[in-house]
Amino acid sequence: MTRWLRTFGGGASEGSAKMRDLLGGKGANLAEMANLGFPVPPGFTVTTEVCSAYFANGRNFPETLAGQMEAGMRHIEGITGARFGNKVNPLLVSVRSGSRASMPGMMDTVLNLGLNDETAAGLAERTGDARFAYDSYRRFIQMYGDVVLGVNHQEFEDLLERTKHELNIDLDTDVSAKNWQGLIEEYKVLVNKRLDAPFPQDPVEQLWGAVSAVFDSWMNHRAVTYRMLYDIPESWGTAVNIQAMVFGNMGADCATGVAFTRDPSSGDKRLYGEYLINAQGEDVVAGIRTPQPLNTDSYNNSGAPVLASTMPKIYIELQDVADQLEAHYGDMQDIEFTVQQGKLWMLQTRAGKRTAAAALKIAVDLVTEGVLDKESAVTRVEAESLEQLLHPRLDPDAPRNVIARGLPASPGAAVGKAVFSSDRAEDLAAKGEAVILVRPETSPEDIHGMHAARAILTSRGGMTSHAAVVARGMGRPCITGTMEIRIDAAAKTFATNTETIREGDLITVDGTLGEVLKGEIPTIEPELSGAFETLMGWADEIRTLGVRANAETPHDAATARKFGAEGIGLCRTEHMFFDAERIISMREMILAEDSVGRQVALAKLLPMQRQDFVELFTIMAGLPVTIRLLDPPLHEFLPHGESEMREVAEATALPFQEVRARVEQLRENNPMLGHRGCRLGISHPEIYEMQARAIFEAILDVAEVGVAKTAVLEIMIPLVLGSPEIKILRKLIEDVADEIESVRGTLPPYIVGTMIELPRAALRADDIAEAADFFSFGTNDLTQTSLGISRDDAASFMDSYVRQGLFERDPFASLDIGGVGELVETACKRGRRQNSDLKLGICGEHGGDPASIRFFHQCGLNYVSCSPYRVPIARLAAAQAQIGRD
């Protein structure tokens, strides 16, 4: 016969922490604690197999469960001495869900089960505390009525409020036993009215009702959505824990509390937590009374007495249990405990949530303490969480006046004056003002404004829109897709439903949460601890996947090195053309009608571009630098609007009509799919020739001024469709190299490769690999084309897609492994089959996403490249991928 449940308590258990799949997290840990001899109220866990059977059988329980449940109750009765439904010494139990994965607050719980009119009276008599007994009974009716019987929670609350109002009482603890009894009668009338049946008095009926309700809650809307979002299979099911109640609210020798075995904010090794005398667990959370700290080590602004002084023996016992649990589990624990009449009971233990800073310190300390090895320590810090450490953040204690919400596109926080154009941002920043750039969206023309601004706020665009990508690259906080604001750039205002913000008004941007706040909220600067350096060092020892950064400015390149990048995986040469001085020559080049005109303008750009490379190669001495030749559509560089066109006409000495006509001629309906990338190199070879020349001349210049180590040149051709383009352009580059060598002598070795960013290129990877030394997956564009989604336009529907579960996560943030991933894998295989020396990397936004990094590691990529601020995340995620694989 299948064993449908496992008992625990009384110093032994039928289960253990290893049986998480069968018993859920809570049940497994209760069993483990009981096995370890800790004081756990006895109980049993109805397994997840019952859940599966229940749903497979049209929400009916297996026949043999009833007998086993009876035996389980007898187990509890045997240890506690109390009896279920007995009015002299009634056994009360809690009924709680507990699934394999933590799903906080998603499913239901019933406490104080077993109370009815008779057992409540018996409890009052036995404890000599009628107030306690009837308070427990009314709590039970309220909770059971809501969870099991489906009576609206608010109706109970309304009756409670009315009673307290009539009695002129503020706190529940001031309500007398008699008054509770009166409320209980009102509750029962309410239930009868709503259900046409009395509140169930039979404890066994209550028990089955509660167990059914907990299982049913596995399928409630919240739980289904949560599972969809976190990819938890429905088939896992939940377990149900039935456990003897213990009471922290039976008098002054009772208490209830939560404790972390270390400080979850700082990671410091000290017991950290809160408790309340004479209270039930939910009171600590509810915030009606202010909980007191456990000890004087903890932050204590109430001056209330600490557990260490009020219950010194309990405190010592708790500290002892905490130490043992932490040593046993090898991780910081989050503990729930109750003190009933001077006896400590343990109700829960689990790995405690912590800040990134704490996670780092705890992981490193546990290694120092000999509890963990380095590999395990590296897995203990969520890579993504490092983001918190790398950007300034808002003081969490400051009051927040949120006026709009958008997408948390780039984390961190900043305060500044709202400005509505990039030029204005630059002007004010030059005067030392902190500004926030507010735009419907940004384009490469806004780079200077974004650089000048402390943060960027856009009403359009998604998590990987231009604004988002550039902001993350620059480490600027950014909120995109703030659909609820209406920007009137001409009037220099933006409006929410309630507020209008004018140019110069102070706002705060919380890029971590995607919140726009009115006024100035104080921020906190990041500090990188010694633990950070230590753990990252371990990660670097473990990982085999290289980590580079996407960077083109000296500042970004230096930041990237500081954060441990092993080279540049993507230098976007077009970003070098937006400088005010250069854009003129760039525009002159674009407006030229023919190759000769273009060459004249390119000759002016050559020394500037060469100088950029000189700086970059100097900073990245000895490391690889992947330089992507011009990629975006030319019209991105052109002026928009008549006044800008007039400026350009003046600067280039062209007739205004001609400028306008040429701008119109270059306009594209879908520039993402237009005349860009290597298509420019094919149609206007002089552009790539200039760039190749600038690269080669720069590398020789750097060597001549005596920089000891040479950067390793990797020249990258974007947007190829197949091998012909790379063959033609490789030849062009080699011809330039030959010419320069003939004049200036031997060049250092360089390699030529390509972006794989079109589905066709992924499929033709074998052909392409014939002519390419490396592939770099441009997963941003590959996602755009594979999914047919423009990242700049996705905001209008991506949110509803993610919400309806059509995507687990935004595919621009985390690689769509089932679709785009197949193309990446195919290209890796076909490319390496053709050319076993092929170097493989990825330079899309996904290069900084841990889940994507795991996939790239599995595909056998040599490196990932991401924005400088995500380099530490990538280093850690790469190490974790390595560990996960071995």
Add this chain to the structure above:
Amino acid sequence: MTRWLRTFGGGASEGSAKMRDLLGGKGANLAEMANLGFPVPPGFTVTTEVCSAYFANGRNFPETLAGQMEAGMRHIEGITGARFGNKVNPLLVSVRSGSRASMPGMMDTVLNLGLNDETAAGLAERTGDARFAYDSYRRFIQMYGDVVLGVNHQEFEDLLERTKHELNIDLDTDVSAKNWQGLIEEYKVLVNKRLDAPFPQDPVEQLWGAVSAVFDSWMNHRAVTYRMLYDIPESWGTAVNIQAMVFGNMGADCATGVAFTRDPSSGDKRLYGEYLINAQGEDVVAGIRTPQPLNTDSYNNSGAPVLASTMPKIYIELQDVADQLEAHYGDMQDIEFTVQQGKLWMLQTRAGKRTAAAALKIAVDLVTEGVLDKESAVTRVEAESLEQLLHPRLDPDAPRNVIARGLPASPGAAVGKAVFSSDRAEDLAAKGEAVILVRPETSPEDIHGMHAARAILTSRGGMTSHAAVVARGMGRPCITGTMEIRIDAAAKTFATNTETIREGDLITVDGTLGEVLKGEIPTIEPELSGAFETLMGWADEIRTLGVRANAETPHDAATARKFGAEGIGLCRTEHMFFDAERIISMREMILAEDSVGRQVALAKLLPMQRQDFVELFTIMAGLPVTIRLLDPPLHEFLPHGESEMREVAEATALPFQEVRARVEQLRENNPMLGHRGCRLGISHPEIYEMQARAIFEAILDVAEVGVAKTAVLEIMIPLVLGSPEIKILRKLIEDVADEIESVRGTLPPYIVGTMIELPRAALRADDIAEAADFFSFGTNDLTQTSLGISRDDAASFMDSYVRQGLFERDPFASLDIGGVGELVETACKRGRRQNSDLKLGICGEHGGDPASIRFFHQCGLNYVSCSPYRVPIARLAAAQAQIGRD
């Protein structure tokens, strides 16, 4: 020892027509004719293997070739009695290329080889015709000098012109022997000056020079480009034919001519061709003298005597040879012949080029005559060529004043007044004027103008731009991407480099050639012959691939049926919303801020859309109709420019500011990759609900008015990424159906399927097939996304890509089999593996392209769907694909 050559002539050959790969087309057919006993001047063919060996070995010949060449020359000498280099009876030979595939004019030829100062004198003496001998010698120096020695052709021409000018002579035939001798001396001086060496007098040296030159021409720029364009492998190589010269220019009993065994324009069975008395072959082509017809059956505007009367015996012999050759090859032949001193010589035979009309008639007649079976006949007509028959075309004899060239986007020709807006086009057309719509590009807002116009001309866009696709669908001639014209819509003019065309000026559009002509050129209406119907009937018997049409208007649907479509494969419902009356409600719907507002507007659209379907289902009674739910981005329906927005504001009673703001809000950077397709259905379900309702109500309405056969409903959901979208939207459709059934009774059966038009969808085809009854490949969008090319923006670089051989053909015209094709194949396999009943079709532009149809047939698709005017092409191509496969 490898046999490097094969001899022919004297009633026998070492080769035959089957050895085309080794001997090339010309050599194989010469061998075949000699085998058949026809009078072929003797010669030999140096095989394509020599070509391969020559290039593999650094342009050196195999050592053993020299001996075999000598033997080959001896073979010719044996039959002719003449001797190579002998001054008494000199043998002259021609040296011609001849590859496996016809590459007309791409490679080089040398005639009259073997002449030098001595043999020329000998020839003069032997023939008694010094003028002939020295004319031949100067021709040889000129040709050899150009082809083998690399002296500029024009320099010889200049000397010839000067001589004729000095002699005051117009025709070459009037130049005397003495004058030719003088010119020959000048030629020799020229050669000596250019080469620093005399013109080679040794015939053997001449021969090797010519053979090398012909092989070298396999790698000349023209030939390389041609091979790239027509996908002819370089490895095939060319053969070289060395053959005894015969002379049609030795007197009045000599002639040269070309003959088709049937009329290549009409296909009528009669010898058709031209000849010249006392001339060499090149004279017929050169057009200096006007050739004479072979017989009185042929069109004869010169009144010159026909061969049948001037050389009656030769004519009868020629007719006999022609009949035998046609019977032997089973196809109409294109023959070259020469008459030397009363004797007929056959110099070439090959399948003759013909018009589509002739191809049809000849194929059908050959079956009637018992020469061919039906299957072979079906393969004899190039499917693509039917296009010529289906659209009006320009009178080929009219003079043409071409002012600009663009892409031949939709064939046929039309004359009309240039107009520069769709409204203007409609106004003038309503007054009975023929107009040509000239726009930078078109959008769905131009549909009414395109319908009103006789043809469309755009300066932007490619072969599958909006203008091109819609024009082909409507059967309107169209030229797109006419980059060399500058349109000033405000001024209502367009300018070329030389001309300015104003509104109202008459222009002619030749959509077949992509030429814009000034003024009116007369056009010819198409006529579908009985042969057309007969051959299409055979094609229908053979093919297994279904052919449907893309159509939504009653007119298009009726046209489609007329051309033999077996249903509608794509009804684009959005095309139904552009009517002036409807666009208002459509705009109201789009401008609505919420679902309720949208529903109000949709309620107005419902009866209109329903009525459209009623008409369509009535026309397509009994046939499948695939209806695609709304696909394009909503902003396509919105007004552009302030004045249009003001109109809309008035019509919808919305404030102008709000209209402008909403238009701005809906604007997308890359609408192709934006909020469109099923994304609209997911975010605005009420739109698809209305459409489903209109479809189901219409099908019941049609049944109620007594249309006997019910159209077979196939509802198609566009732009899905994976299975969740189709599951959600299928449910939505089924819910509407259930509701209608509950009110009006049982609906006829319907199926729900999806477009596969995104790479991800192709990869996830297995998941999608779980929820879809059919796939229809949207290869336009699949090409756009797989290749990352917007068809609207491709004109600026696609041309240079095709020209540089980066694409064999425009991938929007002919499927990119190596890239997009793999996705189609993968989706077919995965889809059918999941759902063996899955119906597969294609509704992109490629559904009308023969090469693509062959691929789709191989993939196992059930049908292709194309524009109505391409339905016959698809039917024929489908039959040819079937034959090719079996």
